[in-house]
Amino acid sequence: MRTLRTLRGVDVKGKRVLLRVDCNVAVDDDGRPLSGAEQRLEAILPTIQHLQSEGARVILLSHLGRPGGKVVESLRLDDVARQLSVLLNTPVRYIPEVGGPDVCARVEQMQDGDIALLENLRFDPGEERADLAFADALASLGDLVVQDAFSVSHRSHASVAVLPRLRPSYAGFLVEREVDVLQRILVNPERPAIAIIGGAKLETKLALLKTLLPRVDHLLTGGGVANTFLRLSGSPIGTGLVETHPFPDVSALLSESLDKLHLPTDVHVIRGGQSRDARIIPVGALTPADDVRDIGPETALAYCRVIATSKTCIWNGPLGQFETLPFGEGTRRVAHCIRNADAFSVVGGGDTVRALSEMGLLSAFDHVSTGGGAMLAFLEGAPMPGLEPLYTPLETA
Numbered sequence: 001m002r003t004l005r006t007l008r009g010v011d012v013k014g015k016r017v018l019l020r021v022d023c024n025v026a027v028d029d030d031g032r033p034l035s036g037a038e039q040r041l042e043a044i045l046p047t048i049q050h051l052q053s054e055g056a057r058v059i060l061l062s063h064l065g066r067p068g069g070k071v072v073e074s075l076r077l078d079d080v081a082r083q084l085s086v087l088l089n090t091p092v093r094y095i096p097e098v099g100g101p102d103v104c105a106r107v108e109q110m111q112d113g114d115i116a117l118l119e120n121l122r123f124d125p126g127e128e129r130a131d132l133a134f135a136d137a138l139a140s141l142g143d144l145v146v147q148d149a150f151s152v153s154h155r156s157h158a159s160v161a162v163l164p165r166l167r168p169s170y171a172g173f174l175v176e177r178e179v180d181v182l183q184r185i186l187v188n189p190e191r192p193a194i195a196i197i198g199g200a201k202l203e204t205k206l207a208l209l210k211t212l213l214p215r216v217d218h219l220l221t222g223g224g225v226a227n228t229f230l231r232l233s234g235s236p237i238g239t240g241l242v243e244t245h246p247f248p249d250v251s252a253l254l255s256e257s258l259d260k261l262h263l264p265t266d267v268h269v270i271r272g273g274q275s276r277d278a279r280i281i282p283v284g285a286l287t288p289a290d291d292v293r294d295i296g297p298e299t300a301l302a303y304c305r306v307i308a309t310s311k312t313c314i315w316n317g318p319l320g321q322f323e324t325l326p327f328g329e330g331t332r333r334v335a336h337c338i339r340n341a342d343a344f345s346v347v348g349g350g351d352t353v354r355a356l357s358e359m360g361l362l363s364a365f366d367h368v369s370t371g372g373g374a375m376l377a378f379l380e381g382a383p384m385p386g387l388e389p390l391y392t393p394l395e396t397a
């Protein structure tokens with residue numbers, strides 16, 4: 001198996017280290033970080049602290065939002081620099097440009113243990129275009145590259161995929177942990193292993209289902225994914241979140257994995273478009289006027305029994321429309337079961353993590369992935385251009 005080159009044991013004293021991180025915190029219209037942003041920033045602190053304590057000159061590189069290759073005032077990183085200073089309890093100098101003579105001069109002046117944050121990389125059109133000249137200009141600012149932005153490691157951007165090829169490069173502690181955990185799920189999960197897949201669309205989760213199904217003992221479904229499965233297995237779901245196109249390869253998947261696949265047996269629906277008319281019904285009583293918004297309590301209980309026996313559990317996708325009361329109930333109940341089970345539990349996905357964070361249930365998990373799309377890409381076996389340069393060549397026997 002391939003292993004990542006990690007930061008452990010690397011001499012960074014006096015070196016200028018270009019540390020790619022993800023400070024893409026949600027911001028308000030004035031660019032101020034919204035509450036909850038600390039979680040994302042806290043995830044990168046261990047690598048920064050390690051580099052600082054080892055005497056490196058740390059140059060942080062990040063993106064924020066989608067400025068589209070030009071300067072957008074509300075997407076500057078000055079507030080992020082301030083917030084990082086508070087979290088680290090040490091100054092983080094904000095450099096208000098991505099390149100040019102001033103940036104070089106500011107980096108030249110850095111002392112061992114200093115930390116600086118470059119302006120939003122996506123202000124330069126070269127970042128998202130994976131432009132070699134832009135990556136080269138970034139490389140000229142440092143001696144080493146550390147990649148700790150797992151959430152963009154499926155992107156082929158200059159700072160992610162090109163820069164690590166231009167200098168000696170290593171995985172930071174966050175990337176190391178993410179890869180470790182997800183690799184363990186794929187390669188050697190402790191059994192019984194289960195996957196919980198919900199969320200908006202089967203279409204976006206199909207590749208994930210295909211790689212996970214052979215590796216797990218049970219697949220528990222919810223959300224739009226379950227609705228579409230229910231429709232494909234003959235339930236008359238006609239409205240709400242359900243995909244109506246054919247899915248030719250899903251029938252085969254369904255029949256091959258019937259023993260593993262768990263569909264809801266009761267559901268929380270809105271009948272005839274009236275939200276005050278929310279009710280819990282058995283799946284057998286569904287009519288074409290029902291909009292399925294959540295799994296029901298009987299399903300949650302059945303899922304909990306499976307979870308209680310599991311040793312590994314991976315979850316992506318809310319089991320219902322958690323943003324609207326009371327349709328977060330299925331997600332909440334299942335998260336509680338995971339808290340009480342002794343499975344090694346992993347959760348990821350932008351909306352899933354937001355749902356569980358709002359419910360105060362993230363602590364129920366052994367690992368909360370910082371990669372939404374990146375986690376899915378990794379588990380699907382999709383190319384990871386931001387990790388590829390960090391693998392040591394295969395050792396020959």
Ligand code: ADP
Pocket residue numbers: 198199200201222223224227240241292293294316317318319320321322323348349350351352353372
């Ligand atoms: P993630 O971002 O965690 O991968 P998705 O983006 O796939 O998750 O799906 C999350 C969205 O799916 C949420 O906005 C949630 O409201 C919605 N959702 C889940 N189940 C339902 C449902 N039964 N009806 C309507 N919306 C649902």
Ligand code: MG
Pocket residue numbers: 349350351
């Ligand atoms: Mg989402």
